[in-house]
Amino acid sequence: MMQQTDQPPASTTSNEAAWKLHPQLLADSIPVTELPTCAIRLLDDARFPWILLIPRIAGLTQWLDMPQDIAHQVLDEVHEVQQVLQQIFTPIRINFAAIGNRVDQLHIHCVARFSNDAAWPDVVWGHGLRQPYNPLDRLTRANAIAAGLKSHSRRHSSD
Template identity: 35%
Template sequence: MNDPGFALDARLAADTVPLGVFELCQVRLMDDARFPWLVLVPQRPGLSEVLDLEPADRDLLWRETLAAADALRRHVPCDKLNFGMLGNLVRQLHVHVVARSEGDAAWPGPVWGSGAAVRHAPSALAERAGHLRAVLGL
């Protein structure tokens, strides 16, 4: 459930598209056509570290992250799923789930710092978002 004090970081809002809401997290699609990439944001105010979550919410975050990863893997053939909670640029707690394939734009390095995002064409963004909503059950 969304906490009334929760507000999405402006950078996350600008770089992602909302797909829907799990029990704890907003599920968002990163607008970078180079990588199939989900971002989960726990809807609790003032979080910057996973340790800031209550234990039950930590467990729920992990379950929701795994559900998102499973859906992404079913949507996009990939060689590896990458998970990240960096927070160096955006302090608000959020989890990245990225489907990676050998030979992608950053392989074998990390997606972070691999160049400027390549925005989806509007129709491609709508198509990918719609398919992921369906796969995620959102």
């Protein structure tokens, strides 16, 4: 289920064609799937179920720079990712944020949180050292999230 490429599929718009994933996001995460507006990636930190949504819009650095209709679509995709994280992991909280202080390309973090996780009750950003997944666990987690998103999309496209 996991896509093998780190760049978006053939694009229908020139803006998407010019879009490139920031090198830091490329290095720190793996592809899960593509939603209509965002690339979905798993942050390579086994301590937390942590998803990144990256809108495929060239040069986008801040939420307020998106056209309103696109911002609504991105928010719908954030909601979809959160629902899938809730369904798969049953966390007590899902933190989400678009911070952008270190990586200026707009990306939205969705992190499933538990009272026994490594950072609880503090934020995950800047807490300890990242612990990369072993390859099998990384693939298993990415595939589970991709399958959840595919199933979620199918259920909601028939509404």
